[in-house]
Amino acid sequence: xxxxxxxxxxxxxxxxxxxxxxxxxxxxxxxxxxxxxxxxxxxxxxxxxxxxxxxxxxxxxxxxxxxxxxxxxxxxxxxxxxxxxxxxxxxxxxxxxxxxxxxxxxxxxxxxxxxxxxxxxxxxxxxxxxxxxxxxxxxxxxxxxxxxxxxxxxxxxxxxxxxxxxxxxxxxxxxxxxxxxxxxxxxxxxxxxxxxx
Amino acid sequence: xxxxxxxxxxxxxxxxxxxxxxxxxxxxxxxxxxxxxxxxxxxxxxxxxxxxxxxxxxxxxxxxxxxxxxxxxxxxxxxxxxxxxxxxxxxxxxxxxxxxxxxxxxxxxxxxxxxxxxxxxxxxxxxxxxxxxxxxxxxxxxxxxxxxxxxxxxxxxxxxxxxxxxxxxxxxxxxxxxxxxxxxxxxxxxxxxxxxx
Amino acid sequence: xxxxxxxxxxxxxxxxxxxxxxxxxxxxxxxxxxxxxxxxxxxxxxxxxxxxxxxxxxxxxxxxxxxxxxxxxxxxxxxxxxxxxxxxxxxxxxxxxxxxxxxxxxxxxxxxxxxxxxxxxxxxxxxxxxxxxxxxxxxxxxxxxxxxxxxxxxxxxxxxxxxxxxxxxxxxxxxxxxxxxxxxxxxxxxxxxxxxx
Amino acid sequence: xxxxxxxxxxxxxxxxxxxxxxxxxxxxxxxxxxxxxxxxxxxxxxxxxxxxxxxxxxxxxxxxxxxxxxxxxxxxxxxxxxxxxxxxxxxxxxxxxxxxxxxxxxxxxxxxxxxxxxxxxxxxxxxxxxxxxxxxxxxxxxxxxxxxxxxxxxxxxxxxxxxxxxxxxxxxxxxxxxxxxxxxxxxxxxxxxxxxx
DNA sequence: AATGAATGAGCATTCATTCAT
DNA sequence: AATGAATGAATGCTCATTCAT
Numbered sequence: 001x002x003x004x005x006x007x008x009x010x011x012x013x014x015x016x017x018x019x020x021x022x023x024x025x026x027x028x029x030x031x032x033x034x035x036x037x038x039x040x041x042x043x044x045x046x047x048x049x050x051x052x053x054x055x056x057x058x059x060x061x062x063x064x065x066x067x068x069x070x071x072x073x074x075x076x077x078x079x080x081x082x083x084x085x086x087x088x089x090x091x092x093x094x095x096x097x098x099x100x101x102x103x104x105x106x107x108x109x110x111x112x113x114x115x116x117x118x119x120x121x122x123x124x125x126x127x128x129x130x131x132x133x134x135x136x137x138x139x140x141x142x143x144x145x146x147x148x149x150x151x152x153x154x155x156x157x158x159x160x161x162x163x164x165x166x167x168x169x170x171x172x173x174x175x176x177x178x179x180x181x182x183x184x185x186x187x188x189x190x191x192x193x194x195x196x197x
Numbered sequence: 198x199x200x201x202x203x204x205x206x207x208x209x210x211x212x213x214x215x216x217x218x219x220x221x222x223x224x225x226x227x228x229x230x231x232x233x234x235x236x237x238x239x240x241x242x243x244x245x246x247x248x249x250x251x252x253x254x255x256x257x258x259x260x261x262x263x264x265x266x267x268x269x270x271x272x273x274x275x276x277x278x279x280x281x282x283x284x285x286x287x288x289x290x291x292x293x294x295x296x297x298x299x300x301x302x303x304x305x306x307x308x309x310x311x312x313x314x315x316x317x318x319x320x321x322x323x324x325x326x327x328x329x330x331x332x333x334x335x336x337x338x339x340x341x342x343x344x345x346x347x348x349x350x351x352x353x354x355x356x357x358x359x360x361x362x363x364x365x366x367x368x369x370x371x372x373x374x375x376x377x378x379x380x381x382x383x384x385x386x387x388x389x390x391x392x393x394x
Numbered sequence: 395x396x397x398x399x400x401x402x403x404x405x406x407x408x409x410x411x412x413x414x415x416x417x418x419x420x421x422x423x424x425x426x427x428x429x430x431x432x433x434x435x436x437x438x439x440x441x442x443x444x445x446x447x448x449x450x451x452x453x454x455x456x457x458x459x460x461x462x463x464x465x466x467x468x469x470x471x472x473x474x475x476x477x478x479x480x481x482x483x484x485x486x487x488x489x490x491x492x493x494x495x496x497x498x499x500x501x502x503x504x505x506x507x508x509x510x511x512x513x514x515x516x517x518x519x520x521x522x523x524x525x526x527x528x529x530x531x532x533x534x535x536x537x538x539x540x541x542x543x544x545x546x547x548x549x550x551x552x553x554x555x556x557x558x559x560x561x562x563x564x565x566x567x568x569x570x571x572x573x574x575x576x577x578x579x580x581x582x583x584x585x586x587x588x589x590x591x
Numbered sequence: 592x593x594x595x596x597x598x599x600x601x602x603x604x605x606x607x608x609x610x611x612x613x614x615x616x617x618x619x620x621x622x623x624x625x626x627x628x629x630x631x632x633x634x635x636x637x638x639x640x641x642x643x644x645x646x647x648x649x650x651x652x653x654x655x656x657x658x659x660x661x662x663x664x665x666x667x668x669x670x671x672x673x674x675x676x677x678x679x680x681x682x683x684x685x686x687x688x689x690x691x692x693x694x695x696x697x698x699x700x701x702x703x704x705x706x707x708x709x710x711x712x713x714x715x716x717x718x719x720x721x722x723x724x725x726x727x728x729x730x731x732x733x734x735x736x737x738x739x740x741x742x743x744x745x746x747x748x749x750x751x752x753x754x755x756x757x758x759x760x761x762x763x764x765x766x767x768x769x770x771x772x773x774x775x776x777x778x779x780x781x782x783x784x785x786x787x788x
Numbered sequence: 789a790a791t792g793a794a795t796g797a798g799c800a801t802t803c804a805t806t807c808a809t
Numbered sequence: 810a811a812t813g814a815a816t817g818a819a820t821g822c823t824c825a826t827t828c829a830t
Contacts, residue, residue, distance in 0.1 A: 425706060426706070499705060505703075508695070509696060581779065
């Protein structure tokens, strides 16, 4: 598996073009939004013709879900064992990634298109949101095992509390606030601290 | 009293049409997004001609910012003095309102359009986000004055922690989770509790 | 005749508004052309409402023919008896008037609209072209009577030769050439000089 | 020889469509004028879709300047060496061409649009007016060389006198007058005849 | 008389998609 | 495989004109 299809007849598809198209599509998706971007722009940016795109993906939605699916947006910072430092590192990486790829516009596009093209939001979740949540959850689990957190704590809820301020700040026009990650981590750890003896 | 305008010349503007147009526009903005909705759809839904819309608002962006500005989306539940109950009530009202007006799609549209029509996000902030944050902040201030919260707590950051899980849950596909508001309130109050003697 | 209609009932039409509207209409006709100008622009420039225009003239074509009809664009310089000087004066006045009222654009509009609104060109002829030709013809007649011109000369054709270079120069991008009038007059007078004994 | 392009990729452009579009565009430009004609009319007349037009020319102005540029409106009658006959032939051909392509309406459109789309008039000059003037000037030069015309005559001015009556006649409603060309030629030749010994 | 509201028709342009080479 | 041609369906916006006050 993972292997190429048994060589089909005719000229093979140019390997690099797929990547170039997907990259251009994702870029434009974030910068212009789903409806405002055009396949002509993607084609121009990727240096191919519009037909070449349609040859590979049937529709605009197909292309963009593929682009989102191909995106690799979560890089796990190496865990150190220090709960506070590890959580903060993950959150800072999250914020940095969002900024780097114009993530809030991308997120907005997926939300805005949810009624019309739900695959976009579904893919965004699967590829970027849930993996990052899993990282955070894993750190919290280890902290719980070490007794730094109440054993009955709802860790998924805690993950939402950790990530949430980022979104809330952005919506309030306070995006990019320094120290937001530490603040969130400290508050969660304080709130979930095991009750006294 | 009432200082009635001395009847302006010409045919008066049909009373309900403004409201019908704005309502239709907001509805479509949430359900289709900025670029996918058309003025023709708004006109049809409101039962007026396209020209009537252009008579009142110069451009599509004008209309939609007006629709957003006219939306009344923050209803303050009466404060009871019970910090936990008051915060939870505000957060629950928030979640209910978002659900009622397809708020996440609307938010998504504003985020997606930020680069192209920043007024949308600006208005959303001014009209809905910041007023609700002010309500929460006010409750927290009173709690601090009563000694329920550390005097040096960063209340704005606390507000983001209160609201944030809503967004984070939605992004994770956990939107509508029961008890999210209580969880967030409890965690914040526990995290900000004054340190004992 | 020429007297006002026997006082009709109701509020009389504002006198100045007619003039203001016609002036604005003519101005815009020259500067934007028939189809590119709008009644809204005329209304704004004249300080009235669009409806006020329609109250007086049924259609756009009606208004513009009226505006053209009202225009007074031929001022006869006083004849001196010197054929050469008189002809030159009329031609120079012609050129000056055309420049002052953006006449070539106006002429172009009337020509362009000939198939669709032939009244425009008809009025332009009647009000401006023919009166000026009559002036020139009169001077030539007197010259002929004085024996400066062959008795069998076709004076109407001569008038066209006098005026023509103005148009031909403009079309060639040589509009405003100094001395064009003298040149034309000299050439015509030389060409029509009575043949010697 | 011929240096044939190495067959470009993709479906080749339908041969006749360019010509059909340009012809239809020029026809409509003359009959309706720039602003009154629509691309939909051009498309219908040429039997193509509107998009096909936009594929080839970016804007309406682009299309119409191209149509004007493609028009071949000056056919040089072969020179015979007889000054009077050659000049008359050129002028008659001029009048015939103008009539054939509804030239006065076209000229009117270019004049009317001068403020808004100056390329139209510029192209008309370059493609039709100036070439014809050059023909006339060439004949006059030869006449001068043969001593039929005063050596100090301003030939460009003479060209304007030759062509001018056509415009002036049209403006006066005397367009199509038989013999106008001969009259103009005779008058010019008489006016420019070398002075006797 | 005068005005502002309201509208239907129309316009240039864009775009995702399909065709023909 | 890859490309350029071709198209039908929108879209935001303008305008002359008619309606209601």
